[in-house]
Amino acid sequence: MANFIDKAADDAATILFLSGTEVDYSILKEVLAGCLGYESFSALEDDENNLELPYHLEDAEALVINVARGAVRATQLFGQSEPIMAACIGAIERTCQIYPQPKLVSPSSGFSADAKASGISVYLGLEDFYSRHGINAIRRSLAANEDLAVKFGEGWMAVGRFCVSNTLSHCVTENFWCASEYWTLRGDCTWQRPGHPGCSIDGLITYARAGRTGLIFDSQDFNVGNTHKLTVKLKIFTPEIFVQRKDGSMHQPQIALIYDPISQCILASAVSVEGDTTQLAMGAIQDSFRGSRASGAAGQSEIRQFVLDTVEMVDRRDIRAMSELCKQLGIVVEPARTRYAGRTERFISSMNKRIVNHLGDSAKSPTVLSLDQAIDCVANLKVQYNNTVRVDVPETPIQSRKRYLKS
DSSP: OHHHHHHHHHHHHHHHHHTTOOOOHHHHHHHHHHHTTOSSHHHHHHHHTOTTSSOOGGGOSEEEOOHHHHHHHHHHHHSSSTTHHHHHHHHHHHHHHHSOOOTTOOGGGOHHHHSSSSSOEEESSHHHHIIIIIHHHHHHHHHTOHHHHHHHOTTGGGSSEEEEOSSOOHHHHHHHHHOOSEEEEEEEEEEEOTTSOOEEEEEEEEEEEETTTEEEEEEEEEEEEEOOEEEEEEEEEOOSEEEEOTTSOEEOOEEEEEEETTTTEEEEEEEESSOOHHHHHHHHHHHHHSSHHHHHHHTGGGOSEEEEEESSOOSHHHHHHHHHHHHHTTEEEEEOOSTTHHHHHHHHHHHHHHHHHHHTOTTSSSEEEOHHHHHHHHHHHHHHHHTSOOSSSSSOHHHHHHHHHHO
16 A cells, blocks of 8 residues: 555645645655544554554555544644645545555445446545445345345335435444444434334444455345334314304314324324314323323334324424423424325315214204314214225224234
8 A cells, every 4th residue: 555655645746736835745644644544654554564454455445534634634744734635635536546446346345336437435534435335335235135035025125115314323433433353334224114113224234444444345234123113193174064162153173183194093183162273282192192091092002102293283382382291291292294294185184074974964064063062073983984994905094003013
């Protein structure tokens, strides 16, 4: 790798000279060593001359530049990080393009696809490495994994929703700079197929270290587990009925429903004519999550975390008002999400029609009920709906939910 450093130093010196800046070669080599993860050029030389190490920088399939350490060395020796850092990073990238790709490079690594030429792939820090290479590498490794194909079926990734986290975990970042012979990249993934609980998959790719920043693909593995996290929807709507108060005034009630969009099971309901959506929502939350009967219906004992997607509660004041109750019940409250948005609207439209039809009096328009009658109507409809065979699958929402929670 001494030849590599010399070439990179020449390149950086030329770029700096053309821009009117002269920097001593010894300083450039120190900054280059910092970019390659070393405290000094002498430390880099010690590693390169250590024949007991299995790999050296020249064996690397990819380099992950330690930008912070390079900048520190430039500031220490030159008084400022620029323009030396830009010149040194550019020099490393250009030298890697013309440097022969190591014979050890594995087709499974995917580095050859990332390299700008046939040389060594270069990434400016771990975040750059993960976004440009790691996410796709994790996806490729899991898609090609034979054990997962046996477990979930051929082409499993295309069935349902598969997602690799865009965020690199802090522990993975820390381990990179202190690891010695090997380093393992972990990609946090989730996969959910229709009618089944979410599945968490840790995609694991292990690399041998070549120097402080060089990587060589070694192996890949995975861990699978249930996410134990279930998102349920809160929706508030106004049905096409009227409620007559004791004073004779007529009002359209608001109905709050909490339901599971996967099984389409209604977990709770609340009816009000007061116009206070926060109190109405809290009534539905208490119905769904408080008490042994309600907890059993919601499946709370089998789920590690409930996430309440507050479709209607878009006002931050409403969210804050519910937060204390939800905290006591162990529920995470999230603002409205677009996921299942179309399904939610179709569900509510269907429920609106069911409520009117359930009353069985099409001659009366609009339908007028007392508040107690409206509450009973919604409660009866909830039971009827949950025990009616679905159109899309040959089971009731209750059966779908039980299967979902047990699988």
